[in-house]
Amino acid sequence: MRTVLFVDDEQPIRNAIERMYLERDDVRLLFAASGQEGLEVVEQEEVWVVVSDYLMPGMRGIELLSKVKAIRPDTVRIMMTAYADLSIAIDAINKSEAYRFVTKPWNNQELMSVIDESLMRYQLIKTLGNNDETLYLSLAQTVELKDHYTKGHCDRVARYAVALAQAAGLDEQRINDIKHGSWLHDCGKIGVPEGLLNFPGRLSEDDLETVQQHPRWGSEVALQARMSDTVINIILYHHERIDGKGYPSGLSGEHIPLEARIVAIADVFDALYSDRPYRKAYDFDRALEILNEMTESHLDPHLMDLFRPIAEEVRDNG
Secondary structure (H helix, E strand, O other), X not given: OOEEEEEOOOHHHHHHHHHHOOOOOOOXXXXXXXXXXXXXXXXXXXXXXXXXEOOOOOXXXXXXXXXXXXXXXXXXXXXXXXXXXXXXXXXXXXXXXXXXXXXXXXXXXXXHHHHHHHHHHHHHHHHHHOOOHHHHHHHHHHHHHXXXXXXXXXXXXXXXXXXXXXXXXXXXXXXXXXXXXHHHOXXXXXXXXXXXXXXXXXXXXXXXXXXOOHHHHHHHHHHHOOOOHHHHHHHHHOOOOOOOOOOOOOOOHHHOOHHHHHHHHHHHHHHHOOOEXXXXXXXXXXXXHHHHXXXXXXXXXXXXXXXXXXXXXXXXXX
């Protein structure tokens, strides 16, 4: 059961949190009135997320979250405080690796969104850490449920990317990692609101920036789950461009890892050749024409030479 522990020495605060979740039965709430009490709960229960007040008698919030990190490193940690002080935030991040910093008084909807995102992060870490490829594909399909236009996208990208990796002469282990990375390349979208993923028009700059955080978000989780460098590189860098104008890091040319350049081609091809929220799928000739236009700006020219016969085979096989 998705479990959240709230640690705060003030009973009215704990009561307010409990009221906030009255109409939800998908989250199990636990409460503690002190840092020591909270630590005992974490030692006994599988807590997915800990939300701790900063200023409490005895053990303060940062000390508690630091100890939680040592006991259960995968538990997502959130600091809450009435003192919106930069030094407190820095301490929370540096000493306890707090995932989020929330100030009192809070907005109920915003706080629940932060907690929901944290719960998804925990679930993602545990899934990736299982080293079970059936779970990877299941996770990819869960991501696709948030964006109904991408049903089957991750599996198709994996097929195209594996074929391209084979054509490039990569070894079997790396090809297997590319398959897994392809399935998981958009796993960071779990943290993106569905309304943005399914928006039928042009996004605002702020909303676009939110969507463009998904490679970082997903790669951080994959790193914490101790996945291979190949998988992490795919998740983090599949939106980079050969001309350096991609995101999130603005890498260019061969500075972009080979596996990410491979998946980028497979990803773009499938996006062009299937329906999107903002347009219908292009026919094959137009999709390939756009891919050719993107060569040398977005896509690796050498890999594109290897991919064209693969794309034609996809067309011929219907």
